[in-house]
Amino acid sequence: MYPITYLTDCVGGNARARLSTRIGALFGQSPTIIALDGPDPEAFAGLTLLDCLRSTESLGGPGHPTITLLNLAPRDGHWPNGVPFCFFWYGEHLVASTFTPRALDLVRRELGITEVQVTDIAEVLAALDFDPIEAERIITTQFRSLWYLPLLARWVVDGRAVPSSLTAIPEVPDDGPIVSVIDNFGNCKFNCPPDELTLGPSVRVARRGADGSTEYVEVSRYPHLTAVPRNTAGLIPGSSGTGFAELVIRGGSAAAEFGLQVGDAPIPARQAVGAAC
Template sequence: MFISLITDCQDGNARVRQQTRYSVLFPGVPSNFVGVTSDIEAAGNLIDILDAAGDEEGIIAVNVAPRHGRAQKWVNGTPFGYLWINKILIVCTIDGEVLSLLKKMKLADQVNVTDIRTVLTFGGYETSLVEHAATSQFRSFDYLPRLARIVWEKKDIPSEKLAFADIPDVALDVWCIDSFGNCKTTLLPEDLGFVEGEEREIVFTDLAIKATCYKQLRSVPNYQTGLIIGSSGYKEKRFLELVVQGTSAAKHYSITQKDTFKIVK
C-alpha cells in the first residue's frame, strides 16, 4: 500500500504536519509528497501517480484550495470529494481542473462530494474537532487525512454525486516543466493528429511555434524544436511534450507552467 500527497500546501511545516497525520492514521504505510502551484499541475501529477501505482492499492490525496479569486464562491474554500479507481482511493478538492485530466482520460465519470461536518460526525469524531475542521484554514491537514481514513474503512460514506459532465474540460495547458526545460502539455497525440515527421504550429499568446512531431526525444535534431510523445500519462495514453533538443524549451520560448496555447495546424 502507498499514500501519495499532491498539494499546494508545500512549505516544510505544512509538509511534515500532513505526512505525520497520515502516518498516524495509516500506521506503517509510507507517504510520498509533491508540491504543486496550480490545479492543472495537480491534475497531471494525479495521472502520473495512478500510472506509477499500477494495480496496487493505495491512496492519493489531492489538495489545491485557494481562498482568493473564483474560490471566494465557496464558504471556506472548495469542497472535498472522493472516488475509487480500481483499488486506489482518491480524496481531493473538486474545484478547477484538478479532475479534468481524469475526465479527459475517461478514467472516471463522477466524484462523491462530501460535507465536513457530516462526514466527521459519521466517522465518530467529537463535536469540537468537527467544528475545528469545518472552519480550519488548513483543511488538507484537519479534514482530508481523516476523510481518507473514514472512506478507506467504510468504502462508502454520506455524500452527493457530481457527474464529470459538470467538471470543466481541460484547457490546452503546460502542466509541468521538467528539470530539463521540457514542457509537458495536456495534449494527447490524437488531439493534433500526431504523425511523425510532420510539422505542427502552436501559439502561446502572440508567439507562434513550429514544431516537428517525433515519437522520441532522441530523434529530435540538435537545437531543433519538437513535439514528442513524453513519459507522462496513463498506460498507453501519453502526453505530448514541447522540447528543444540540447537546451530548455521553457527558457528558449519563455514558457511558464500553466501557460495556455492553441493549435493552429
C-alpha cells in the same frame, strides 16, 4: 500499508511537517508531498494526478493499493469554508481530493472518472460519532487539508460508512493545448496528444523573447526523443498522460528556449484542417 502521495498547495516547511506527522499517525507512514506552487497549479495537479493513477497500470502481476491525496482549494467565496472534499476509486487505488473540476478534468476525460463522492465535513463527522468539540474545530479550521482530508482517506480505506453524494465532475471550458508540466530537463508537457495539436508534420509554436517579443517557430514532429536532432526543437508523444505531446529540445531546455511556464498556451489553435480548440 498504503503508499501515500499528497499533491497540495500547502507546501511551506511548517505545513509539510504537520501533514507528514498527522498522516504518519493515521497510516503508520508519512506521505510523499508534491508541491502545487507554480503559475498554474490546477493544470499541474491535473496532469500529475492522471500520471499518478496511470503509473499503477502495467505492473506485470498483482500490485499494492495506493492512496493519492489532492488539495487545491482557492477560497473564492463560493463555498462557506472552501470547496468540499470528495473521493473516488481507480481500481483498488483511492483518490481523496478537493472537488476542483479543472484539476479532475483529465481523469474524467482520459480515465472515465465522471463521478465522485462529495462529502460534507460536518455531516461526516457527526455520522462517525466524532467528538463534537473536536468536530467543530475541524469544521471551522483554515487547514482542512490537514485535519479532515487525511481522516476522510483513513475512514474510506477502512470501509467505514462515510456519508457522501455521488456527483458528476463538471466539464470545464476548453483551455486548448496548454503546458501542464515542465520537467527538470525543460521538456514542456501538454494536456493532449500530438494529434490534437496538428495532423501535419509540424506545428507553429510561439517563442517569447526576454524583451516581450513573440515569434512563431515551425517545430517538426518526431516519433520519440532520440529521433529529434541534437540541439533541435521537436514535438513528440511524451511520457505523460496517454502519449500526451511534449515540446522538447534534445540536449537543451524547451522551456528556456521558448520562454514557457506552466499554464502557457504557445500553440493558440489546433492546426489540423477543420479542427478548432
